[in-house]
Amino acid sequence: MILASDGDFNTGMSSRGDLARLIEEERKTGIALTVLGVGTDNLKDGMLEQLADRGNGNYAYLDSLEEAHKVLAREASATLVAVAKDVKIQVEFNPAQVAAYRLISYENRALKAEDFKDDTKDAGEIGAGHSVTALYELLPAGVAPDVPVTDDLRYQQRRQPSPAAAASGELMWVKLRYKHPNAETSTPLDVVVKAPGRKHPRMTPNLGFSAAVAAFGMLLRDSCHKGEASWRLAADLAERYRGEDPDGSRAQFTHLVEMAEGLSRTKPHTY
Numbered sequence: 001m002i003l004a005s006d007g008d009f010n011t012g013m014s015s016r017g018d019l020a021r022l023i024e025e026e027r028k029t030g031i032a033l034t035v036l037g038v039g040t041d042n043l044k045d046g047m048l049e050q051l052a053d054r055g056n057g058n059y060a061y062l063d064s065l066e067e068a069h070k071v072l073a074r075e076a077s078a079t080l081v082a083v084a085k086d087v088k089i090q091v092e093f094n095p096a097q098v099a100a101y102r103l104i105s106y107e108n109r110a111l112k113a114e115d116f117k118d119d120t121k122d123a124g125e126i127g128a129g130h131s132v133t134a135l136y137e138l139l140p141a142g143v144a145p146d147v148p149v150t151d152d153l154r155y156q157q158r159r160q161p162s163p164a165a166a167a168s169g170e171l172m173w174v175k176l177r178y179k180h181p182n183a184e185t186s187t188p189l190d191v192v193v194k195a196p197g198r199k200h201p202r203m204t205p206n207l208g209f210s211a212a213v214a215a216f217g218m219l220l221r222d223s224c225h226k227g228e229a230s231w232r233l234a235a236d237l238a239e240r241y242r243g244e245d246p247d248g249s250r251a252q253f254t255h256l257v258e259m260a261e262g263l264s265r266t267k268p269h270t271y
Contacts, residue, residue, distance in 0.1 A: 208241025
């Protein structure tokens with residue numbers, strides 16, 4: 001099912017709780033809900049995204065005809081066809097390599113550590129041909145921060161790095177759990193990532209472009225973590241790592257950053 005709305009439900013069933021319960025009940029029968037945001041005057045963006053999450057679907061905001069064509073034509077299989085549901089990812093960094101880390105964004109997707117193995121806890125969906133990128137800011141090994149340990153850890157014993165951690169050459173342990181579209185029990189998948197050593201690999205176009213998008217997001221929010229990021233840095237990264245751009249969406253992003261840079265220089269007028 002596809003719902004197109006501005007999220008301002010003011011007739012019929014308008015309670016957020018009632019809507020969420022209805023969507024969850026229908027989800028159990030195999031009906032997924034994808035939500036498309038439209039309108040600008042009174043858009044309830046957060047509300048619409050939550051409903052899509054409850055319906056094991058995806059959310060997209062349509063701000064132009066080009067975006068509608070992208071979501072409903074070019075990316076229809078990824079938007080409308082889920083190949084995995086309740087996908088959860090848990091990352092454990094080796095303290096012999098990483099002293100501290102910060103996940104950039106995904107604040108509205110965070111789960112408690114104890115929810116990772118709980119199959120009753122809802123999570124996100126992955127569509128056909130869909131990929132997900134998570135960016136972390138890392139502090140190299142030094143004095144590890146005192147953080148609570150709530151799950152079985154690979155590299156630490158009683159909050160201290162195990163003797164084998166330093167010698168393992170491993171950077172992190174990535175744990176993934178997902179359910180097949182018609183299943184209710186999750187399937188685990190664990191992957192160990194080796195440390196790159198002194199010779200750092202070059203960023204791929206996708207990773208470099210993702211870094212540009214992350215920098216742009218932090219600038220828009222005036223994040224306290226933006227560091228030395230600037231509009232020009234975001235635009236330069238986007239241009240340098242544009243890669244293949246058959247539909248011109250990455251070039252459009254660069255133009256958007258340049259527009260934001262120009263607006264940031266405009267002095268506000270008081271009336």
